[in-house]
Amino acid sequence: MRVETRRRWAITGLTGPAYLWLTVTIFLPLSAMLYFSFQKKGPFGKHTSEFTLKHYEAFFTKDYLQALTWRSLEMGFHTTALCLIIGFPAAYILAKRIKGRWREALFLLVVLPFWSNALVRIFSWTIVLRPDGFLDRAVHLVLPGIPPIDLTDSYAAIIIGLTHSYLPYMILTCYLSLQAIDDSLIEAARSMGARAHTILWRIILPLSIPGLAAGTVLIFVPVIGSFFEPKLLGGTQGAMIGTVIEEQFTVVSNWPLGGALSFILLAIILLILGVSSPFLKQHMRTS
Amino acid sequence: MNTHRLLCRIGDGFGKVFLFLVLFFLYVPIVVLALMSFNESMHYQLPFEFSTRWYVDLASNERLLTASFNSVMLALVNTVIATILGTMAAFAFARYRFRGRTILQLLLFPPITIPWLIIGVSMLVLFFWTGVGRGLHAMLLGHVALSLPYVIIVVGARLASFGPELEEAAASLGATPLQSFLRVSVPVMLPGMVAASLFAFAVSFDQFVISYFLAAPGISVLPVEIFSAIRKGFTPEVNAISTIMIVVSMSVFLIFARISKFGGER
16 A cells, blocks of 8 residues: 555656646646636736627627638648648658668758747748849849849748748658658569559558648648748738737737637637548548 | 669659759758848848858847847756656656556647647736736746657657666665666666757747747847847848857757767667
């Protein structure tokens, strides 16, 4: 019995501090915000509790909030699609076509930009994309005579910046999946006469679904909640649901509405995860 | 067979060019940013003219220097707290089977998967409401919360490759649990702890979103200052400090990469 009590104390003592910290800084704040999203007013001055659903109603009655949510989802879709199209082939080449020390070095080079500040990377794109900036000059070097390229404050700039920020995620997750595929499996298929596209569709793609799925989720979720990227690169074109939420807290001080919109966004994220997970699981089973 | 080999070689060539283009895309903005911090022109005008004046100016920019100092101190304190608390929890998960263990492990995912925007504003709500307020202490609370899951996962991965045999041996030789923890378990976990602490440092040092909502007027950290400088209309001074930041975080990562591999090989 003494051993059992001691064991219990050890477990509590070891896990307690970390989880107390997480409770105070993650779970309690979320609960507090949930509470205030149903309140008439935020925690300013003398707070008197007054229940209301109006902040959630606002989402369904105000068209621009829905439009901006769609825009955010679109932004997530475009960014994720670009990351897939660029990231998967890059991961494939890295995992299956390059060997030895080169592979290690190149892999490190791919994930290294990830370890620089995300804000700074977005800032650097504003310099590259400005009129008479690096991109403008580079293009005119090849094609003189075309009109100047100015991507400042455009949707395209947001997508470029976000793709740049999140591409390493996709390469990383796909690389890990692809590396786990046994080369002899591909060899066997080839020796039995499978064509390149058959090998790709029947072996390589099905076996890399875990990596593709992980990359998609890791990119899509933060992108639809992003706010400073569209703000800095999109300017007037950068209004998204993320920037609206941010402004409820920093500019207009309507915290309950900001809270309600946050939970609606969270619900959409959970819905997407819920809808895609059985599909992906089934996919994994049939392959 | 020969045509197949030829096609393969052409494919490989295309592949390498493609990979090169991807790397080009990843590094162009970073290189341009760094280059412009050494360019004389205030408005990023070309042709390039080498100058270190922006770094000299930086040395007398009180705001950015204070923010840099805050950033480093915050990251260091965050690293110590997150590494200790996270290692303890990881040890419990690796060595004990108990009811609620899976739930506790699942609870590590919300801090990683919920967008930082939502976590940040909810912290603002609670801290403001309860009187904790904003400032460096509030940022510390937030940064540790974001670092903890990563520390637990990294140290846990290290522990997973070691069974409890060493600790059992220590116990059978008469070591108390505390002795066996400090003299046997900690040395085993050490490479994982070092890797995790570098990770925690980077999480805090590069964190912008949470800090943005928890910064108090006059008390802020580097990314928040950079953001307000960009919004106000930036100068190459911002490039200079950004370049230094990138060099710091990338160096931390390179050390992390070396150590975590070192940890895996043993």
